[in-house]
Amino acid sequence: MSNTATASTLDELFGVPRLPCEVRAWEFNAQPQSLQLLDEALGQTLNEWKRISANALLLNASKCAHFIWCIDEQGATWIAYEEIARPQDGDAAGFKQAPLFKEGLPRFRDIPVHPALxxxxxxxxxxxxxxxxxxxxxxxxxxxxxxxxxxxxxxxGRYCNPQPSNNNCINARNHLRSLIDQNLIWDFWI
Incomplete structure (x- = not known):
């Protein structure tokens, strides 16, 4: 988004800013290692990945890749690979300590606990x-x-409950199209 967008313009385009309905205790100091500001340069990189993902060797790996994104209160768009955290030794289920991070989901190759944890x-x-x-x-x-x-x-589930309006979704789609790919498809789930 432009640095000149006003709060009221952003409200109209993408909805009013809201706090998440829940932040789990172990998430307060957590940040994905892949976290990036989504701009046109990163959008070009994502589009290049799409191009090479059409290759049969890379197609299945690309289908497993999952990103999460958000537009913050100031209108910046943030994106990260959906990463996982795992508990430290002796904290198998409760995450009472700060979690260890493992990049990537669903790749569980060297995690010694059941993925459900x-x-x-x-x-x-x-x-x-x-x-x-x-x-x-x-x-x-x-x-x-x-x-x-x-x-x-x-x-x-934490920021879009209740669901954003169709207009907010259309504006978000158009925004992501302008950064990533004009052919981007929006999955309306209403």
Whole structure:
């Protein structure tokens, strides 16, 4: 978003900023290692990944990749690979200590505990539990006429409850299209 966008303009485009309905105790000091500001340069990188993901060798790996994104109170768009946290030794289920981080979901190769004990880093970790206007997921999907396409939604259980308006979703879609790919598909789930 432009640095000149006013709060009222942002409210109209993406909804009023809201705090997450929940931030888990272990998430307060957690931040995805892949966290990035989504700008046009990163959008070009994501589009290049889409291009090379059409290769049969990389297609299945790309289908497993899942990003989370949000637009913060100031209108900045943040994105990260959906990463997981795992408990430290002696804290198998409760996360009473700060969790250890393992990049990537669903790759569990060297995690010694059952995957059900792991926790995904949710949308609040993108912006330290602060207010967001809209948030969701971004992933590649090959089910659109045989082409692999970027698909986005506003499925953040913590920021998008109640659901954003259709207009806010359309504006978020157009914003993500301007940064990533004009062919990006929005998954309306209403």
């Amino acid at each position: 792991n926790r995904k880093l949710g949308h609040p970790t993108l912006i330290s539990g602060q207010k967001a206007r809209i948030a969701g997921e971004l992933y590649l999907d090959p089910q659109y006429g045989g082409n692999i396409e970027w698909v986005a939604n506003a499925r953040s």
